[in-house]
Amino acid sequence: MKLIKNNKVVKLSFVALLITVAAAMFYTPTASAHGEKSQAAFMRMRTIHWFDLNWSKEVVPVNDTMTISGKFFVFSGWPETVDKPEVSFLNIGIPGPVFIRAGSWIGGQAVPRSVSLELGETYDFKVLLKARRPGDWHVHTMLNVQGGGPIIGPGKWVTITGSMSDFVNNITTLTGETINLETYNLENTYFWHAFWYAIGLAWLFYWARKPMFIPRSIAVEAGKADSLITATDKKVAMGFMVGAVVLVAVSYANTEEQFPVTTPLQAGLLRGIKSIQMPAPTVSVKVEDATYRVPGRAMQMTVTITNNGDSSIRLGEFQTAGVRFMDSAVAQDDTGYPDDLLAEDGLTVSDNSPLAPGQTRTVNITASDAAWEVYRLADLIYDPDSRFAGLLFFWDESGNRQMTTIDAPLIPTFI
Amino acid sequence: MSASQSAVRSRAEAVKVSRMFDWFILWAIFFVVLGGYHIHYMLTGGDWDFWSDWKDRRLWVTVAPIVAMTFPAAVQACLWWRYRLPFGAVVCVLGLLLGEWINRYLNFWGWTYFPVNFVFPSIFMPSAIVLDVVLMMTGSMTATAVLGGMAWGLLFYPSNWAVIGPLHVPVEYNGMMMTLADLQGYHYVRTGTPEYIRMVEKGTLRTFGKDVAPVSAFFSAFVSILIYFLWHFFGRWFSSTDFVKSA
Numbered sequence: 001m002k003l004i005k006n007n008k009v010v011k012l013s014f015v016a017l018l019i020t021v022a023a024a025m026f027y028t029p030t031a032s033a034h035g036e037k038s039q040a041a042f043m044r045m046r047t048i049h050w051f052d053l054n055w056s057k058e059v060v061p062v063n064d065t066m067t068i069s070g071k072f073f074v075f076s077g078w079p080e081t082v083d084k085p086e087v088s089f090l091n092i093g094i095p096g097p098v099f100i101r102a103g104s105w106i107g108g109q110a111v112p113r114s115v116s117l118e119l120g121e122t123y124d125f126k127v128l129l130k131a132r133r134p135g136d137w138h139v140h141t142m143l144n145v146q147g148g149g150p151i152i153g154p155g156k157w158v159t160i161t162g163s164m165s166d167f168v169n170n171i172t173t174l175t176g177e178t179i180n181l182e183t184y185n186l187e188n189t190y191f192w193h194a195f196w197y198a199i200g201l202a203w204l205f206y207w208a209r210k211p212m213f214i215p216r217s218i219a220v221e222a223g224k225a226d227s228l229i230t231a232t233d234k235k236v237a238m239g240f241m242v243g244a245v246v247l248v249a250v251s252y253a254n255t256e257e258q259f260p261v262t263t264p265l266q267a268g269l270l271r272g273i274k275s276i277q278m279p280a281p282t283v284s285v286k287v288e289d290a291t292y293r294v295p296g297r298a299m300q301m302t303v304t305i306t307n308n309g310d311s312s313i314r315l316g317e318f319q320t321a322g323v324r325f326m327d328s329a330v331a332q333d334d335t336g337y338p339d340d341l342l343a344e345d346g347l348t349v350s351d352n353s354p355l356a357p358g359q360t361r362t363v364n365i366t367a368s369d370a371a372w373e374v375y376r377l378a379d380l381i382y383d384p385d386s387r388f389a390g391l392l393f394f395w396d397e398s399g400n401r402q403m404t405t406i407d408a409p410l411i412p413t414f415i
Numbered sequence: 416m417s418a419s420q421s422a423v424r425s426r427a428e429a430v431k432v433s434r435m436f437d438w439f440i441l442w443a444i445f446f447v448v449l450g451g452y453h454i455h456y457m458l459t460g461g462d463w464d465f466w467s468d469w470k471d472r473r474l475w476v477t478v479a480p481i482v483a484m485t486f487p488a489a490v491q492a493c494l495w496w497r498y499r500l501p502f503g504a505v506v507c508v509l510g511l512l513l514g515e516w517i518n519r520y521l522n523f524w525g526w527t528y529f530p531v532n533f534v535f536p537s538i539f540m541p542s543a544i545v546l547d548v549v550l551m552m553t554g555s556m557t558a559t560a561v562l563g564g565m566a567w568g569l570l571f572y573p574s575n576w577a578v579i580g581p582l583h584v585p586v587e588y589n590g591m592m593m594t595l596a597d598l599q600g601y602h603y604v605r606t607g608t609p610e611y612i613r614m615v616e617k618g619t620l621r622t623f624g625k626d627v628a629p630v631s632a633f634f635s636a637f638v639s640i641l642i643y644f645l646w647h648f649f650g651r652w653f654s655s656t657d658f659v660k661s662a
Binding site for chain 2 (some may be wrong): 087088089091092093094095096097098099100101102103104107110112113114132133142146150164169171172173174175177179181182183184185186188189192193197199200201203204207208211212213214215216217219220225229230233234235238240241245246248249251252254255256258259261262263264265266267269344364
């Protein structure tokens, strides 16, 4: 302390430090991410596999709509440490209601409520969003699982243009009234809260206008407590109490009269959600071993592939945790998939020549990209269940695609 | 001035100081209660009070009055038994509501843009007035617990119906029926609050048909009576001056 007082340079430095710290409070950038990189890697690799995703727009004016559609595979090797998706909710990962969720469907069924999903099944989904608040927003697919938490899928940046003050959310009720849900019932809410607050203040100030604590405490201590409540006080109090009860009864009756048709809140679990009948794969894949080379940010696996179909096939894509490792010689993305999740030449196969029908081949596959680190998938080696999983996509001569899954232990190598 | 001399020199000055002291104490009580009661209620009532699609006829009606009965009972105990001031419940609810409105307006609307018609707090003022008046008229903790506690629970749902009733109008949406409150919960995305977390219309109270709210309110009122006793004693204990005497 003495040093700060006596040394001018130290003193000025100290002031500068304080100003810097204080100024830091004014820097409040928008929180745009959703913690997707922090979620345990095995959760993202072994629960929900999102694929064929499409964000219909990248720029949306306020009041305009966009959709996110695609499919998700509920992984058969669901980890033991996460509750199964028997109660799940198709959500959307956005920073607050920057869009409103105008609709969501799984297998063609509207899903405003929770649903029950089956392991090993693939579902198609669609979420309709209506733009509300201008800005650049990271829009994620997301499935919440009871007992498992939010399982966040890939996200893409979408820009909303315009002004939020122009946003309207018109709804026609079953009683035939069209309302703007954005502002509906707002004045009524303010009125009743202000009304009752004013009555509460009136009661408080009725007592506060008279001496309160010291004289009353002295009187109570002196055994004169009964003298502190007068006959007028009692009359006023009765007026407040009877008035409050009557006002409640009148407001209730008026509301009933104004809104004769009301229903309870709706809740419940939707079962029997239809999955997609995926064609049975004609390719079988067996993982012989898999390693993750920490310095090289690459996952290598040795797999034995058997083609049981009638057309030769090639491996074109390995997808895990939303990151797509592709062999551009076989397949390319034309959907505008987020760049940071797409490794266009991230997949290397030791022998990716067409595998003829009936043939079996053992190959080394390397999936390498900075995404392993950026998306913290390499942290898999610190997870309690160090297994990896993902989808392999094969293409035949006619360009038809088929999907298989892999699920195997992963051994890290540090040198 | 020595320590043995009075700080005031006339009765007029004493009255003036006493009144100033009154306002300081009232100010302090208001904001201390605002902070404590608000945190308590947000932790125990939480989502039931945050969102219109949690304000149902079954669990909200049951939970909200029970967990909100606490501070009013305790503050009443202090203000009534020591000062014969019958505004303990009302001052609590005034503080709670001010805190809640600041939170809903600045945080829920100002920061995250949830519309206020979706995140308004519950109304407790009629219940609080009745609780205070019953204590004043009877001067009895037992009578206040039984009569006031009962009224506290029973008045809650009808007090709020003027605000939530319009949000229970049904609407058909994507082939399903829901209320406008349900639709608010669906439209205004809460990434961290999936639908299954919402605790509404759960339970086995099905033999009363659609008239569930009165049954829930009676149960809530009954438990509120018990909570009143408990927290009234907390209030008495906290406002005790025994520790000063012993010092």
